[in-house]
Amino acid sequence: xxxxxxxxxxxxxxxxxxxxxxxxxxxxxxIKKKSWDSLCDINSLITIATSLPGPIITNLSFLxxxxxxxxxxxxxxxxxxxxxxxxxxxxxxxxxxxxxxxxAFVRSFFYGGLVGVMVFVLLTxxxxxxxxxxxxxxxxxxxxxxxxxxxxGIHPLIALSVGFSMNMFLKKED
Amino acid sequence: xxTLLLLTVAFGRIALGSFAGGLASIALIYHEIVIHYHWFTxxxxxxxxxxxxxxxxxxxxxxxxxxxKKLGGFPGALVASASIVATPLILLFIVSLAIHFLxxxxxxxxxxxxxxxxxVAALLTASVLRLFSSTLERPIYLLLVPLAFFMLLNxxxxxxPSLAIVSCGLAAAIIRLMLQxxxx
Numbered sequence: 001x002x003x004x005x006x007x008x009x010x011x012x013x014x015x016x017x018x019x020x021x022x023x024x025x026x027x028x029x030x031i032k033k034k035s036w037d038s039l040c041d042i043n044s045l046i047t048i049a050t051s052l053p054g055p056i057i058t059n060l061s062f063l064x065x066x067x068x069x070x071x072x073x074x075x076x077x078x079x080x081x082x083x084x085x086x087x088x089x090x091x092x093x094x095x096x097x098x099x100x101x102x103x104a105f106v107r108s109f110f111y112g113g114l115v116g117v118m119v120f121v122l123l124t125x126x127x128x129x130x131x132x133x134x135x136x137x138x139x140x141x142x143x144x145x146x147x148x149x150x151x152x153g154i155h156p157l158i159a160l161s162v163g164f165s166m167n168m169f170l171k172k173e174d
Numbered sequence: 175x176x177t178l179l180l181l182t183v184a185f186g187r188i189a190l191g192s193f194a195g196g197l198a199s200i201a202l203i204y205h206e207i208v209i210h211y212h213w214f215t216x217x218x219x220x221x222x223x224x225x226x227x228x229x230x231x232x233x234x235x236x237x238x239x240x241x242x243k244k245l246g247g248f249p250g251a252l253v254a255s256a257s258i259v260a261t262p263l264i265l266l267f268i269v270s271l272a273i274h275f276l277x278x279x280x281x282x283x284x285x286x287x288x289x290x291x292x293x294v295a296a297l298l299t300a301s302v303l304r305l306f307s308s309t310l311e312r313p314i315y316l317l318l319v320p321l322a323f324f325m326l327l328n329x330x331x332x333x334x335p336s337l338a339i340v341s342c343g344l345a346a347a348i349i350r351l352m353l354q355x356x357x358x
Contacts, residue, residue, distance in 0.1 A: 086251070
């Protein structure tokens, strides 16, 4: 069982290039294939994993592993999910980022990629900003204030607490 | 404080603020490793984020592995990655204990969840502006913006953002190589 859990999460992690949401889909299919869906209610675990802070992939892996085989199962699932990215970055990143950067075209590769990341984050941000705007005056004001605080170099956790309190305690029920 | 302890604290804080997936963590990673601890320069940070979005795995875990290794070798990479993974789970444990002893109304829980959402918008906006100001150091790269938009908004290639990001990187690298060849 533990071996199966380990390799299931290892495989899903390797394939989930698109991030947390792709991973969720892959895991759901794999769990159903193994008929483990009778042992754990995936949808409720996804709800918990996405409302927690931190990477969705590792949160979800732990919760499913724990449901299937207790604490050891949870740790095994996380180990499986984290091993591919850990090994890839541990061995590849210093080679590409540190040694490779003496080559101009390698630097260009990363600077070009950064523009792609920037536009990707911009598109995601625009959806969230629109939602904050639709949610009313306090919601949008808190968003603007938090952004300014973060850019001013205040720790994002402090900015988040300020914004959270504004929405939690100042906002009137509609 | 020892490096390992500092790595644990820094990446624990990054994990605590990263709501709604990896992209929001960019602003937190920038704050901890560039502004707060000065472990990385803006340029090193940019290259790392670019690579992290091209490889599998959560961006915060990728950053933890690379920053951890640079500062503290294998133990550093291990401790920083473990901190990213364990901190949210410890929080879950504490919150479930708290709710057990101090039951909250369903409305209050729902309200708390909604109250976090504008924060995600703020984290993402701060992340975009950080990446934009890094790119402004090399404004010529802004010519790739239309390519990025095209690939990300296209129905087929938009499903896999890594593909758009790698394509932008390859386009930049190829143009640079060609320039090198023509200029001798």
